[in-house]
Every structure is written in C-alpha cells, then in structure tokens.
Amino acid sequence: MVKVILGGEAEVRIHKDTVEKIRIRKRYRISELDEVLRKKRTVTEAKIISSARRSGVPTPVILDVENFTITMERIDGQPVRDAINPDVAEEIGKSVAKLHSAGIVHGDLTPMNMILKDGRVYFIDFGLAYHDDRIEAKGVDIHVFYEALKADFDNWAELWQGFLEGYSEYEKYGQVLERFREIEMRGRYIDKSDANFE
C-alpha cells in the first residue's frame, strides 16, 4: 500500500522502505519556468539534504534524484509532534546549530517536519531550505520554530528552553538570539497589546 500526501509544492508517496517526493506542475506559471524551477529545486533539495547529513544532522539517505523526483530512505519512527519533550527539543536545537554552521537555512522548522527514531531526530523535509549565511535569515529560521511551538504546545516555554540549550552550541548563538528578539519585537510579528488605537 502506498500512502500519498499532497503538500503545497510536492506529492509525497510513502512506500514500504522508500519515500518519493515528486514536485508537481503548477499551471499558473508557464511551463518553461515551471520546469526550470521544479528541476532546480529538486536538485537543490537533494544537495542540501546531503550537506545537512554531512554536517551531522540525521536525515534520510537519498537513493535517487531524477527530473522532479527525489527518492529517499523511509524513516519509520514517531512524528516529533507526538513525541516532543525538552530533551527532544534540545536534540533539535543541536541539529539546527549544525545546519546554521554549515550556512543552511531550513526555512520551515516545525515539529511536523521531523521524525524521532531510536532517540535521534531526523529532519525529513528540506523543501524550503536554502543557503544563506546572514544572521537575519537564521534569526527568522529559529523564529519560525518558536512560533510553531507556541501555536501547538501548552508547554512551549520549556520546549523552547530545551531548544535553546541545544542551539547554544552554534558559535553565533548570541548574535542570532539577539536578532531573534528583534524580530519578535518588530511589527510584523507583534502579538501583544502595544497597538495604537486603544
């Protein structure tokens, strides 16, 4: 039995031992652009998965890359969303530190994109990842994770603490955290009651 998940950008087919990620055609863009983008992104994602793996982050092994399809090893574990605790969050933080050291911005850090297997947290989706060494991009990256924790878990504060403990292994931890706080204060993420018209 093949399980098919339709994401925003790709169709994910889960087989017994392997997973196929197929980037689907978007009809709103002309086919010349569509094919270039899908091919490029397929190759980029495969490359980023490999370089994330080399930097020490658990990821599926890439088995094949062809046109718009990446075939990878299936990680048969537990969704991190159902298994997260402060220790797991610390593991995530350590891995994000490694990604950022390698100049990789994940772009979609949420527990939905991670699987826990044998005590290791596998990052399974690099569909929005890109190379970027700016502090700003990394600040936004961990901010996405922060927002995801806050939106989904009652004990988000201790999970975030756990994450930061792991992430503090990154040499630019201080700079990124400072930028993270700035991003949090900025209008675009304002949450609290400092509005104008009250």
Next chain:
Amino acid sequence: MISLGIESTAWNFSIGVVSEDEIIALEGNAYSPKEGGIHPREAAQHHSEIAGDVLKRVFEKVSSSEIDVVSFSQGPGMGPCLRIGATVARAIALKLGKPLVGVNHCLAHVEIGKWLTNAKDPVTLYVSGGNSQIIARRGDRYRVFGETLDIGIGNAIDKFARHIGLPHPGGPGIERLAQKGKRYVEMPYVVKGMDFSFSGIVTHAMRLCDEGYRTEDIAFSFQETAFAMLVEVTERAMAYLERDECLLVGGVGANKRLKEMLETMCKERDAEFYAPPAEYMGDNGAMIAYTGLLMAEHGITMETQDSQVRPDFRIEEVRISW
C-alpha cells in the same frame, strides 16, 4: 454613519465618502511626474494645489452636514504627501466638529477589498508601487506572512519601464509589451522562505534589453517570473493557514496576467479568488473612508494632537476589533 476619507499616501490625492451600504462619492486628482519616478516633495506640492478643488467636487455630491467622521491615511507612505492629507482632514474635522480617524493605508486596501467582494477570511496579496505583501488575519491582528526584501513590485516594473523609455506608471505599458512577448528568457527567481526580492530581476531585465533582446520578450519574461514569485508565496500562505479564499488588492492588481495566474492557482486548490473593481484596487479615498467608518463604529477615533502621520506605520500595529 457617513465617513469621509482622504488618501494621499503617494501619487494620488483622493477623497471618498461612504456609508455602511455604499460608496457615495469618490473624487481625486493624481500626480504624474514629467520624467522619472515620484518625487515626494513635488507630489506633495501637487496634492496641496488640487486638494481644495477635489474637496469642492466632493461637497457638490454630498452635503458637509451629512458627514459623521473624517478619516485620513496616516501611513505608511511618503511623509510630505501624508501630511497634506492629514492637514486637510484635521481642518475639515475641526470645522465640522466631527471626530478624526487615522487609518492604516494597507489595512484600508484589505478592508475595502473584503467589503466589495464579500470575501470572509482571505489571504490577501497586496501589490502596489511601494508595497508587496501577503497578509492574513490571525486573531485580532492582520499579519504579514511574506513581503519584499527590497523594492515593491510596482516600483520594480516602473524602474524597468523607465529604462526602456516607457512613461510613468510603467505597468500598463509593460503589460501591453508582455502580451506580444513569445520567448521566455530566464530571470532571477528569488524567494527566500516566505519573502521575495525584485531588485535582481530589474537589473537583469535592463541588461538584457541593453544587449539587444526584444523588449517584448523581456517584458513577458519579467512579468512571468516576478508574478510567479508572488503567486507561489500566496499559495504557500494559503496552504499553511488552511484558507480557501484569496484576495488581490493594490494598483498592480489591475494587471490581467497576475489576476489570471492567481485564478489558476485558486482553481487548482479549490479556493475562491476575489478582486475588487479596478478603481478601488489602487489607492483611493473610498478605502480610507470605509476603514475609518469601521474604526469609528468601534469607538476608535483620535484627538488632533495625536494625529501625526506615520510614514512607517505597519498593518500589524492595528488591533482589529470588528
């Protein structure tokens, strides 16, 4: 309740009057630069010269005694332009003895779009000269889920248009050229996370034209690439927020190809696509009047001394109580 609204964020000086049910009047006078782009001081000079006449035309359609609230665009925008609108608004409010409301310009685009299309809880793509944002409401705020890292799409188009000798605003000219384009030439496609950038594509397009590529093909490739970036992030926001409505607002929304691309995207994901009539898509006084009316109905008005303009005013700063 009847609200008068003044828009003077950038190129257009426009006054609208609305009630809960309809747009009663809309009069304006747009500034167009003789050459180059919009110069803030010249635009402000233009606005101050024609403001009296525009106001007179409005009061020929509606009696000043009917006005219950005076709204103005408080920002974001060009300081000198904003100040003209604010000054006129303060004068009318004091003269009529009616409350004053400062309105966020971006919020006004979204609110009039929802009002005129009956969209309920859409992801909004707001595209104009200076702004390119993907906006959606979450709780009691609108939030920006993606936006340009450098210039707005409208300014990007204008800059390219100027380079190949088209008049300001460049949108209509580029759109006409693009319709004659046949061959797609690859352009920098820059989406980083949920944000995008247009400065690279402008430089690239200008260089290719200098090198002798057909301007029709470059205009075509420019539009296809830049719009695909906007549609991609809009779609991603819809998927993430699980929304099935998409609303297009802002002056660049007049572009037929952009509309068509969003329509196709929505159809493929079984979502509804909405766009208000063209005259309410770009900057206009009716959107300020309508949003001011919503605010006044919810008790949000301000004193003259608190009504200074805010060139960097962000949509997230406004708490939405309606």
